[in-house]
Amino acid sequence: MCADTAWTARAAGHSVLGLISPEQVAAAGQDPITARAYRHLYLSALRYDFRCRTLQAFVEQLPSRVGASLDCYSRALYAFALLGQSRHESLALVDEVLAEAGDHAKTRHVLLHGLWLGQDLDRGAERLLALSSGPPFDNGRDPIALFRMAGALRRLGRYDEGLTAIDRALDLLPPGDLTVHADLVRERSLISATRDLHQRPQARTGGTAT
Structure with missing residues (x-):
């Protein structure tokens, strides 16, 4: 739902990136459901704008306890950021996300997007x-x-x-x-x-x- 919302907002000229700040996303962490929704909205908006370095930096600055417990979709978005930069270490993360996601189409679309964007990845x-x-x-x-x-x-x-x-x-x-x-x-x-x-x-x- 958050991915579709972020896409629709962007297409309408009201990108999520202009509506919520990274500080707001990070501050939403007390309630796990709200935190996940904010994170999916924000990271999806970064994905659609191909802001791979910003997406990577945001995830990597999360507190260690949050980063260690990221949901599968958030990890897919992080993998997208690495794939989009043709970072070869991203491929192991792709395999991990695929093993967890199964046939979940939205998660697999994120990985497809990253593989499509990363032109210099091994195979x-x-x-x-x-x-x-x-x-x-x-x-x-x-x-x-x-x-x-x-x-x-x-x-x-x-x-x-x-x-x-x-x-x-x-x-x-x-x-x-x-x-x-x-x-x-x-x-x-x-x-x-x-x-x-x-x-x-x-x-x-x-x-x-x-």
């Missing part, structure tokens, strides 16, 4: 493809998972498969979500351009590739 594209095509996304009905899958396939050089995935994502995306639609269209254009670049015969002059 990052392979990991992204495996996660985007596994449970609960293996029914091929989640447009965002298909969007992430298309990006992974592009990075792996599997352009035709990537186009198939992104076209299916465009078909499944609910009408009216203009921001996400634009992201999907950009991915499709990128896949097409990259495919054309790699498939174009090399121009030759005097027998030498140019």
Whole structure:
């Protein structure tokens, strides 16, 4: 619920980051339910703005007792911050979060987002493809998972498969979500351009590739 709220507020021009401060989030710690809600709202807003370093710094400055007892979704958001910076130690944290989260779609979407953003991770594209095509996304009905899958396939050089995935994502995306639609269209254009670049015969002059 908090992730959707943070996204909707951002899309409406009322980002959570302009409504609550990190000090307010930290001060909400006396009631665990309120603290978790504030934390999910704030960290989700940082995620949507790609403020990976700020998200990482906030989690790491939490009191040790709070940091040690973070819920699974908060740990996924912390993993996103590390993944987005291509920090290789994030991959072990991803495995830990996945083991705890099971097939929880929202948590897995956070990890997908981080793997998609981190371009220099060891076997990052392979990991992204495996996660985007596994449970609960293996029914091929989640447009965002298909969007992430298309990006992974592009990075792996599997352009035709990537186009198939992104076209299916465009078909499944609910009408009216203009921001996400634009992201999907950009991915499709990128896949097409990259495919054309790699498939174009090399121009030759005097027998030498140019």
